[in-house]
Amino acid sequence: MPERIWLPSWTLIRRTLIVLFILGVVALIALWAWVSALxxxxxxxxxLAEYEPAITSRVHAGDGTLIAExxxxxxVFVPYESIPVHLVNAFTSAEDKKFFExxxxxxxxxxxxxTRTVINQITGDGGMQGGSTISQQVAKNMLLTRDQTIxxxxxxxxxxxxxxxxFTKPQIMELYLNEIYxxxxxxxxxxxxxxxxxxxxxxxxxxxxxxxxxxxxxxxxQLPGAVNPYTNPERLTxxxxxxxxxxxxxxxxxxxxxxxxxxxPLETVRRLRGAEYAAAQYFVEELRRDLVDQYGEExxxxxxxxxxxxxxxxxxxxxxxxxxxxxxAYDRRHDYRGPFANVDMSGDVAEQLxxxxxxxxxxxxxxxxxRGVGEEGAGLVLKDGARVTLSPDDVKWAxxxxxRPGGGAGLRPGxxxxxxxxxxxxxxxxxxxxxxxxxxxLRQVPDADGALIALDAxxxxxxxxxxxxxxxxxxxxxxxxxxxxxxxxxxxxxxAAALEKGYTPVSKVLDAPFVDFDISTxxxxxxxxxxxxxxxxxxxxxxxxxxxxxxxTVRMAQDIGMEPVTDLAERVGLYEKLDPYLAMSLxxxxxxxxxxxxxxxxxxxxxxxxxxxxxxxxxDRYGRTLFRHDQRDCGYCTSDAxxxxxxxxxxEDNRPQVLDPVVAYQVVHMLEGVVERGTGRRAQRxxxxxxxxxxxxxxxxDAWFMGFSPDLVVGVWVGFDSPKTLGExxxxxxxxxxxxxxxxxxxLENEPPLxxxxxxxxxxxxxxxETGGLPTxxxxxxxxxxxxxxxxxxxxxxxxxxxxxxxxSDGGFFGPPAEEEPVDPADPFAEPxxxxxxxxxxxx
Numbered sequence: 016m017p018e019r020i021w022l023p024s025w026t027l028i029r030r031t032l033i034v035l036f037i038l039g040v041v042a043l044i045a046l047w048a049w050v051s052a053l054x055x056x057x058x059x060x061x062x063l064a065e066y067e068p069a070i071t072s073r074v075h076a077g078d079g080t081l082i083a084e085x086x087x088x089x090x091v092f093v094p095y096e097s098i099p100v101h102l103v104n105a106f107t108s109a110e111d112k113k114f115f116e117x118x119x120x121x122x123x124x125x126x127x128x129x130t131r132t133v134i135n136q137i138t139g140d141g142g143m144q145g146g147s148t149i150s151q152q153v154a155k156n157m158l159l160t161r162d163q164t165i166x167x168x169x170x171x172x173x174x175x176x177x178x179x180x181x182f183t184k185p186q187i188m189e190l191y192l193n194e195i196y197x198x199x200x201x202x203x204x205x206x207x208x209x210x211x212x213x214x215x216x217x218x219x220x221x222x223x224x225x226x227x228x229x230x231x232x233x234x235x236x237q238l239p240g241a242v243n244p245y246t247n248p249e250r251l252t253x254x255x256x257x258x259x260x261x262x263x264x265x266x267x268x269x270x271x272x273x274x275x276x277x278x279x280p281l282e283t284v285r286r287l288r289g290a291e292y293a294a295a296q297y298f299v300e301e302l303r304r305d306l307v308d309q310y311g312e313e314x315x316x317x318x319x320x321x322x323x324x325x326x327x328x329x330x331x332x333x334x335x336x337x338x339x340x341x342x343x344a345y346d347r348r349h350d351y352r353g354p355f356a357n358v359d360m361s362g363d364v365a366e367q368l369x370x371x372x373x374x375x376x377x378x379x380x381x382x383x384x385x386r387g388v389g390e391e392g393a394g395l396v397l398k399d400g401a402r403v404t405l406s407p408d409d410v411k412w413a414x415x416x417x418x419r420p421g422g423g424a425g426l427r428p429g430x431x432x433x434x435x436x437x438x439x440x441x442x443x444x445x446x447x448x449x450x451x452x453x454x455x456x457l458r459q460v461p462d463a464d465g466a467l468i469a470l471d472a473x474x475x476x477x478x479x480x481x482x483x484x485x486x487x488x489x490x491x492x493x494x495x496x497x498x499x500x501x502x503x504x505x506x507x508x509x510x511a512a513a514l515e516k517g518y519t520p521v522s523k524v525l526d527a528p529f530v531d532f533d534i535s536t537x538x539x540x541x542x543x544x545x546x547x548x549x550x551x552x553x554x555x556x557x558x559x560x561x562x563x564x565x566x567x568t569v570r571m572a573q574d575i576g577m578e579p580v581t582d583l584a585e586r587v588g589l590y591e592k593l594d595p596y597l598a599m600s601l602x603x604x605x606x607x608x609x610x611x612x613x614x615x616x617x618x619x620x621x622x623x624x625x626x627x628x629x630x631x632x633x634x635d636r637y638g639r640t641l642f643r644h645d646q647r648d649c650g651y652c653t654s655d656a657x658x659x660x661x662x663x664x665x666x667e668d669n670r671p672q673v674l675d676p677v678v679a680y681q682v683v684h685m686l687e688g689v690v691e692r693g694t695g696r697r698a699q700r701x702x703x704x705x706x707x708x709x710x711x712x713x714x715x716x717d718a719w720f721m722g723f724s725p726d727l728v729v730g731v732w733v734g735f736d737s738p739k740t741l742g743e744x745x746x747x748x749x750x751x752x753x754x755x756x757x758x759x760x761x762x763l764e765n766e767p768p769l770x771x772x773x774x775x776x777x778x779x780x781x782x783x784x785e786t787g788g789l790p791t792x793x794x795x796x797x798x799x800x801x802x803x804x805x806x807x808x809x810x811x812x813x814x815x816x817x818x819x820x821x822x823x824s825d826g827g828f829f830g831p832p833a834e835e836e837p838v839d840p841a842d843p844f845a846e847p848x849x850x851x852x853x854x855x856x857x858x859x
Contacts, residue, residue: 069317091210297482319636341754376488466493475625504710505602521787561693622674709747
């Protein structure tokens with residue numbers, strides 16, 4: 016008999032279903048209560064309506080060139096209306112094809128994500144897969160954490176639904192495309208938002224992106240680190256092509272358009288690189304410090320400031336190149352300091368060189384290993400395996416000046432040296448550098464350093480600033496941060512003070528031994544000229560300034576008193592307070608190059624004090640002006656009314672007048688003679704009207720040249736950061752003046768030869784260069800001198816005992832002439848024969 020099969024009764028089935036229903040209802044109630052509890056503690060999605068993300072602050076040069084960006088997150092906010100349609104279609108195809116159709120949550124996509132998550136948990140092959148829509152990504156990225164938990168996912172869904180009811184689809188897409196992380200450049204800069212990514216990867220604004228580039232940005236969204244265009248372009252290209260295919264499937268583009276875009280190579284750019292960018296680093300860092308002081312770090316790095324700086328990129332590059340060339344030339348005149356590393360010549364030399372780091376400040380120089388040294392030079396191997404030969408002259412320089420620590424001299428096999436190599440032509444296979452051309456040049460990063468400042472004499476705008484040999488060698492800015500003694504470059508201000516006290520450019524001052532006794536310390540001070548032991552008797556002020564005679568300067572300062580000198584120095588902005596000691600008249604008081612340049616600007620602009628600035632205007636993210644350097648009222652030119660052909664408004668000159676314009680011009684005119692006949696004659700090579708003053712401190716510790724054209728003030732300093740001598744004869748005229756000359760040749764290359772402006776109240780008179788009086792039949796040299804009317808020579812002067820005796824305007828008679836070194840009547844500007852071309856002065 017067959018066994019009976021037990022079947023549940025209908026009553027049991029019904030009861031089971033009721034229990035399950037009740038349990039389901041309870042579960043739903045519990046789930047609702049749990050979700051409600053989570054929803055009560057959610058971030059306020061409405062604050063997205065006031066979305067102000069951290070955006071990049073950008074610095075432009077005066078010509079509009081972008082020279083720097085400051086950002087905690089590199090982002091350029093772009094409104095939805097300015098985002099091209101093909102870029103939106105690329106992102107929806109890659110991330111959420113139903114974005115404009117769903118209500119914020121793609122339930123089918125989420126089900127697929129849950130399924131994948133369960134499989135991943137079972138197999139251990141990954142984490143949660145969310146199936147998130149673009150709306151959910153906005154909620155997660157902007158309002159929640161990135162934790163992969165069920166709690167976070169539920170919160171994300173609740174906020175997404177609320178967002179979808181409060182915002183339109185274009186508003187949500189705008190938030191998404193401006194917030195999304197899209198990789199970086201591998202040098203610490205990370206790009207957020209499509210605007211920043213387009214600029215940094217392609218050097219383009221969003222409307223300029225072609226279809227392939229738009230698809231590339233969309234391809235970055237999911238795995239920006241893994242498909243970075245700089246480190247993994249092949250993988251990114253594959254994913255870009257996948258995005259293009261999805262755009263075809265979704266009906267956004269045709270197959271032909273997709274194929275054309277796929278055929279395009281992935282081409283990216285490296286922004287803010289190159290010689291101009293490298294040259295501007297000192298300027299940018301100084302500007303950054305100023306902006307942080309004024310507006311704070313948060314405003315600079317997150318506020319999206321727009322900064323119009325004063326820098327002229329052409330002048331900046333010329334400044335850095337001139338300073339580097341001058342320091343390298345100085346360094347070449349002194350000792351070679353030896354190799355910076357050694358390699359095992361029996362091993363793989365190229366591999367060892369590749370692993371070496373170059374000394375800071377090496378720039379484009381390369382490491383080379385010495386293979387051998389002979390009469391034909393030294394054989395070298397470069398890191399790409401190329402073999403070159405160092406010239407016998409370079410080998411001799413190293414042999415003559417480099418003493419090895421263990422004994423011996425010069426180069427040996429295995430030494431690793433720096434060389435400058437010329438490489439021209441196209442790269443080889445795998446982007447290898449082109450082969451070297453010609454002989455390499457032995458190099459070393461100079462130990463001495465320097466600085467150069469170029470300032471608009473009328474506005475104080477800093478047009479160029481090189482704070483050192485290389486920003487990567489040292490970030491210390493020697494223009495603004497170093498205080499050094501200016502030496503004789505301070506003398507023009509002593510002469511200006513004397514002119515204010517009644518001296519004229521032809522006043523005679525005695526050049527003879529001078530001793531000062533300080534009764535408080537019972538110390539004697541006896542300054543000397545550069546040519547120690549040589550004195551030139553009575554000479555005009557002009558000759559004293561052109562030949563930088565220390566003893567004449569000190570006598571003038573003693574005659575008028577140091578108080579007028581210190582007062583003038585403080586008026587023009589050189590010092591806040593200068594002690595009234597005689598040594599200060601020879602530049603013993605420390606100051607910054609920026610302050611000294613500001614003082615020289617006062618001389619050339621007619622006695623007006625200027626305030627140096629690094630930026631013309633600063634605007635916030637909305638275009639509102641926060642700072643404007645020129646605060647003058649422009650009148651009708653700032654109104655919204657159309658221009659009706661009126662003449663340009665005459666703006667008020669609000670610069671404080673701190674020096675008589677006539678006195679300022681007299682000093683400028685005498686400083687022209689420094690270039691024409693004096694210690695700055697090297698600058699004549701520029702072939703334009705120039706003026707300036709050399710400066711050298713005791714023991715050749717500091718070398719200066721402060722010079723200017725009618726509109727441009729340029730200062731150059733060379734020395735060691737830890738003060739020590741530059742070497743015998745390494746004075747301002749031989750070290751700093753060549754840097755000034757090189758820079759001015761480039762700066763004024765296309766400028767007309769403008770003369771210096773002559774203010775009202777100046778009378779130009781032809782005088783005898785030897786006597787300072789009116790020319791006579793015996794005159795051999797005539798120059799033009801600047802006088803205040805009524806102070807010029809009125810009659811010819813006669814010679815008596817070899818001296819010229821002047822009237823009341825001569826500044827006084829200071830003693831008998833020096834008998835040892837009278838002025839040569841045929842050449843009142845004679846110099847020591849040993850170094851006529853390098854004549855300079857001691858500082859004090």
